[in-house]
Amino acid sequence: MPLPADDAVRAVVAQVGRAGTYRLLFSVLASHQGHDVPAALEHPSLADRDLPPLLAHLAESVPPGETDPTADLLGLGDLHQRLLADEERRSAGAWFTPWPLVEHLLDLSMPAGDDVTTVLDPACGAGVFLAAATRRLVARAGPAADVVDLVVRHVHGVDLDADAVELARVVLWLELLPWLDPAGPLPGLALRVGDTLGDAAPDHAAYDVVVGNPPFLNQLERATAQERVAAERVRREDPGLYGAYTDLSAVFLARAATWVRPGGRVALVQPVSLLAARDAGAVRARLAETCVVEGLWTSDGRAFDASVETCAPVLRRRMGAEAQGTVDRSGGVPPVPSPAVPAGDLGGSWGHLLAAGLGVPALVWRTDGALGDLATCTADFRDQYYGLAGAVEEGAGPGRAPLVTSGLVEPARCDWGERPTRFLKQAWQAPAVVLDRLPAELAAWAAARLVPKVLVGTQGRVVEAVADPEGRWLPSVPVISVVPERDRLWHVLAVLLAPPVSVHAATAYAGAAMSPTAIKLSARQVAAIPLPVRVEQWDEAASLLSDGQEAGLVEAARLMCTAYDVPPGPVLDWWLGRALRSPRGRPRSARPAPGRAHGR
Template identity: 45%
Template sequence: MLTITGLIYGSIMREPGEPYERHESGERERTAAAADAHERSLATRRDERRRRGAFYTPPELVAWVLDHALAGLAPGAPVLDPACGAGHFLVAAARRVGVAAVHGSDLDPEAVRIARERLAAEDPSVPADLIAAQVVVADGLSAWQGRRFAAVVGNPPFLGQLRRRTAGQSEDSRRGLGAYTDTSAVFLHRALDLVDEGGVVALVQPLSVLAARDAGPVRAAVAERGAVTDLWCSPRPVFEGTPVLTCVPVVRLGAGPPTDRDAWGALAAPAFDIPAVDLPAGAGLVGDLATCTADFRDQYYGLVPFVRDDPGGPTPLVTSGLVDPAELRWGSVSTRFARRSYDAPSVDLAALRADGGLARWADARLVPKLLVAAQGRVIEAVVDEEGAWLPSVPVLSVVPHDPADLWRLLAVTLAPPVVAHAAARYLGTGLTPGSVKVSARQLAALPLPVDAGAWAEGAELARSAQAARDGERPPLLAATGRAMTAAYGADPASYDWWWGRIRR
């Protein structure tokens, strides 16, 4: 049975110079202090720490990981930390299974030296050469070829694709994975080959592993080999020096049923107070009614020479910040495009067409459509009924096959159950923990309502909301949300959650 632990580590962050471990004595105290000093030294060299992706783990989280990964293991069961640093996981694991049973690797020679000394202090009877053979300076992604362990635990480095070579990654370690798969997820993928059937992998990951596209092959590999049986996550940062949100999926090989590769975000949703929804199937998808499209850097940079600040401009440029639910704020609030601020960004369409480079693209976008902000507190969308607006990356375009479906599609994007579904399913992919981020592909995959009458009512209310003045819009939005909650046959809790976000 899957258990979810959502913790807010607000009180466990150490002050500079505070020892990592307490109540030690003698050699243990000395080596623990050395580990703490190494951390502090690395923390003062921020560029170096970021280059390595090294952020050390709070002791309470170490304990949680080992409680779930090593439960039931007998003394002597082999345990690996493939990116062991100064040995926090190794020392804590050694106290459960024995010093002779723990193994580790790291690219930092000084950290490895400290980890070895700490293990020797735990049990002086273990030969130093055995510890040196089992805790090594090496790339954890390739050092343990052919070995098998009862559990693989730890906090591997968090590094983007552009910095992956600094982590010692070989191209072989990334084979079959997305180009921008984070290093930590590459470690998770590799660890699946390092444990026996019934073994456990529990590695700290960025929250994005739950839903990011490039982590999809990693989640698929987990589904092929076992299941996520426990999950820890936090809605607040717990690692000093980085705002990255984190989680720990505990993967047990051979467990079932397999965890859906596209539903990991939903596992963490309770920790973020996102209500559970079960959207009905069988009524079709948004993609059955419309073509959903995202534009890219070519369009973004290609537009730059043709954008003017012109309140009377016939072709508004719509940025994400100008899109609210059933409202376009163009001309009423300022926005930024290409590092400049605009009060009313407009596209000189005649000059753009004369240039020719983006003429076909502009013609394809200047049609009746829905414009959807790529992320926000809810899904934010507005109807361009006349086809007079151009989207700025990353605004998404939803072009209905039949223009008569425009308002029905707007109602779908406003539907509280749909927003809650997207917030949970794609949790961790937004820039902030409270944002709901959707791609064009994900928009197309959103299910349609089953109650046609309530949907029609929601569509008319959505149309009225967009046409309303500011003071009149909130009650119409609320009515739209209630109608669309009924259209999906969903629990009213999703409406309460959605309306709370709308009102903030």
């Protein structure tokens, strides 16, 4: 049955609020299916109201169509999201979960044959996960079961949004329509309005399955005042587990692993950054200790209206000393299975679980030492970014330093002045910092950066680095500056452009960037990049790059595979397919561009 048009629903919402409107919609939908449920209209927002005209208004606006319980369920959830203002939805981190993904996560967390009884959605919203779980529990219970009692006792949900919880009740009552007593009260359900991480915290080890799509509210340090209070509370309860940039969804995941019994499963949608972000590292380590990672779904694109790539690890709480097996993979909406991958070391990054499905080749290499042994790696901060306002103008000239943004850094090439970029929300063709306009503190910063160095961009398909041997360029946040020891500039560049290094970064840190296929490194991670063992080939690659960065790029890359004792085949081919590509998608020229620092 199609739902009433939005304008009809909004007109009723204006009179009785969202919760009252959801009760009226339940009455209309139940009546359409041949059920009269008078108790549906027993709600505070409907008291002393002239209900027949409101019911008629909703019913009359419903276009003709066949009853489809799944369509009604999805329509109600989508309706609630549309009734939320955009800002209200973003601040709550509320995004509707596609039905194929709901079913897939329940297939993984409630597999056929498992004795699953009690299910929790800790951020239940409109109740889509709970309704789908209810259908499975009812189907497994058999014809003699007391279905209403089963759902009342074993389907649990919590949410901060009281209106969403009211809609979740309506959704579950619609699932129970065939078993409801029309003359009796509507059954009370185990749905609560509250903070799952605070006043409405579930009991430990009380559930067989925890499933859902918790809010993506970005980092804890950016939360509202009320949310910061909650953040401080969870930090006190789990000291050292959450950092300033930990996403709230990762807190839900860590807690969920304590809410299931040994052998119970957790499947919660997460931003893909969970797999590699530094401030989720302690969460991953804790989960690796307490759970077996059975599967991983990844969005393979943005599955929600939210502008973020997503994933959903499927965890099973360990029963004794269980060994970690391979990890099943799936991706997309509707989800499509991928080959299982070895679990590897799950105490650190889980990026390799993502990389395995992205065509990143396997890497076996030999290394000795780290880049931080011969260079200082530094990332600048917002003070340097915003402090340059008023000191940036177009074009080069005396007393000016070209400002190089991350998007201008390509492997062995800087595109400053050749294509536009953005800085401080403004488009620039050739942004330059007028040095004598800088205050003393920023002048000291600029002097420290205007030295021979290698600049490393972020969000690239490979590690993107270019040498600045004359020390002419100023990096714009988040470009990383790598200042080498004397006479080691070109050796540093050779390491950063080495195909095995990009494979390593794409594997270890998959999911940390805005796109799963991009590479994002911190200054600390750049410093930790391993050095090669074969010095002769490393020296030769450095010499080639010093004679002409872009001209020597391909041969240097080949030499650096040998320097790391890596057969050049799949690793080099993968790197070439990503590195030799212009920003506009055309093959790159190997000719150094005029005016670039490209020699000794």
